[in-house]
Amino acid sequence: MNMHLLQGVLSVLIPLLVTPIFVQAKPSAQIQFTYAPSSQLLATSYNDWDLLRAPSANSTGQWIFDNANSFLKLWPNTRLRNGHSLVPGVIPTGTLLYHGTDANQLPNEPEWASVDPEHSYLFCSVFNVKECWHVTLVVTSPLKILYLDGNGAAKMWGGSMDSQDILVWGGIQPNRTFDEYPRIADMCKWGKDYGIHAFVRMEMDFEVMLCDFTTNLEVTSLLRLKSAELGISPHPAAFEPDRVLEAGHWHDRYPSEQRIKLDYTRFISFYDTSLFPSLNLHRKGQERWDHRLKDITPDELDTLHKTLAENLRGEDWGVPRSGVDWPTLLMTVEQRYSERLSVLRYILLDLAIKPERKLEDVLKQAHRHIRDMIRPYLLEFVHPTHSSRRSGDPQMTSDLQWAAPAFEECATNHIRYLEKPSVFSRLSHSEKLLLGATRETLTEICRVLVGMWAEGTERELSGHPGSHLSREDSSSMTGIQWLNLADSWRSRTQGLMDWLDWSHWATCQPACSFEEMCSLPTWPRFKHWPQPVPNENNTEHIPQPGPDDDWYHPTPKCIRRME
Known part of the structure; x- marks a missing residue:
């Protein structure tokens, strides 16, 4: 091919190969994102986000959340x-x-x-x-x-x-x-x-x-x-x-x-x-x-x-009035945390399974796992100040207030739009109840997780297994202080899971074989099910369960699904 001709062809093709081709009739409008600088966010009051304040003993939001998230699901309604x-x-x-x-x-x-x-x-x-x-x-x-x-x-x-x-x-x-x-x-x-x-x-x-x-x-x-x-x-x-x-x-x-x-x-x-x-x-x-x-x-x-x-009453029976997909919102929250809380509990229980592991390494692993769970909410400016660092003893706590912005973001991210006055005012009483229950549930999940993450961050637990702690106050932690921290995290993780009480965690352990299925005892398939004996006042006499009875507090078990 003529060299001049080749050069001419290449001069046309090369720009086409390296330059994206767009067919557009007119420039499109750009969506402008607003960004609040760290100084402005730091000035925000986070007094309502106290990481040391547990939910009220009279709380029912977690039950409303789980109850609604269990509608038309056989497993939780059997349990x-x-x-x-x-x-x-x-x-x-x-x-x-x-x-x-x-x-x-x-x-x-x-x-x-x-x-x-x-x-x-x-x-x-x-x-x-x-x-x-x-x-x-x-x-x-x-x-x-x-x-x-x-x-x-x-x-x-x-x-x-x-x-x-x-x-x-x-x-x-x-x-x-x-x-x-x-x-x-x-x-x-x-x-x-x-x-x-x-x-x-x-x-x-x-x-x-x-x-x-x-x-x-x-x-x-x-x-x-x-x-x-x-x-x-x-x-x-x-x-x-x-x-x-x-x-x-x-x-x-x-x-x-x-x-x-x-x-x-x-x-x-x-x-x-x-x-x-x-x-x-x-x-x-x-x-x-x-x-x-x-x-x-x-x-x-x-x-x-x-x-x-x-x-x-009304002609719009069965048609959700607000358009909010509540089943998906509830499911999203549960799926986001259920399995990962199980993993966190496993990590913290790993000490009993593998006592040869260093306590420090287990806590570092747990801290990294917690950080991954809440990473979307860890704002760039959220980090401990020098005055907030601890001496290493879980009983000598700071107020963790420096982590409050992450706590708020974690707890409100899924529901912030629904809490806007213009949206909230359109919700029915039932929806406001669901929204409050979801907020209450997220608040406690995030309070516990962000709290443990903040404690670990103050102790510089973000390092990899075997790495040395760079902070003087962390590296001086004694064995009993490491043990106290592990016990505290294990207790709070189990306490959170008990408070949530999701049936997701009621499973057969160990898992069933292929020829079996995991099942909860259900009426009338109990080993014994004596009938209630009402007295003349029409009140129940509920029999006490025997040691071999399976009707009270059904426990998952493997049963055969093949002959």
Whole structure:
């Protein structure tokens, strides 16, 4: 090729190869970001962000947060079977529901349906062994439902049916535990005024209490199926491997049971102290498993029904009013911290597993892990001053106030927009309750994590394992001071996890094999489940659990899912 020609071609191609090509009709507007300099941020008052101030003993925000984050998830509602929320919602058009029966016709009165055929099949193949008729229904127009959380179909003592009892019978009725047909009839009668088509509660899987099998529903099939021909036994081994439990486990955790859509803008929580203050008084000293609704007052019952009447009327049933995706916000917070708190606890417990490890190295590793958890909130100017550095003894604490800006950023980052007056004013009471619960939950998580990070930063624990501490006050720490610091961090980490009480941490340890599944004992699959014995005053006599009983405080265990 002619050299001059080659040079000419290259002079055209080279700029094209190294220069990006943009096709743009006109310059676009640039978004300008505002930036507050460190001097301005330092001048901000952080007096409300006290890293040494623990939450109130009367706090219920963490329970409201976890309760709402557990809606339509089988695992947490099996673990904590006593429900504390009522939530309106819809079952959308096109959703399939299933009903097992011994008759080749639809029920002409309120009856039960299931979201999974494994569950409904049980009621025609096991309990009615002569004929098994299995109905598949499709929703032709949205069904208006009221969801009752917890394990509301567990027909036993202790509170699992409290919310149903007070909703339609005005108080706890332990002598009517097995009055299921009067219960569903009275619930449907009560719900008729609000246009409720069904109620949703949970057994081994989620069930739908249908008030009318012909309203907004159409039969797609009515089949006679082979019976399983199993005997009836309360012992769980008689049903293993159990396909109903297996189907229920599909909805154990996120994304929960998606065929039912809940309206978080209209939910009622019995942990709402503004509506039900007396219930909180009776919870003092109780474990969360034992929280009940039996002490609700007549005035609070009146408040309940007035609030329900306000929430359940209107044409926009089941349509969230603000547009805020509350389930995703709650899930995001839990996912951000649940697994990493588990890892932090493991690191701090590593000393017991590997005693040969140096205490200093373990604490450095924990400090780096904490720093990674809160790194998005560690502003450039946040660092200890010389006067804030400690002598090394955890009991000789500074106020950690220099770390308050990171504390605030961590606690408010996810909810700052929702707290803007223009947005906050549009939220319903239920949403404001959720927002407050989320803020309370984030505040305590961030208080503990930022506090430990700040303590470690004052002691220069950011170094790598085996590195020497550069600060004179840190390098002079004694063995007992290292031990005190480790004990303090371990205690605060476990204390935070106990306070949050997320069911994410209730797992089988060690993990189950492939042929097994991790399961929580659930009604009626307990080893023993003696019935409550109401006296003439209609109060429960709850039997004390024996050493081999698994119905009280269910503990995860591995059960077989293969023969």
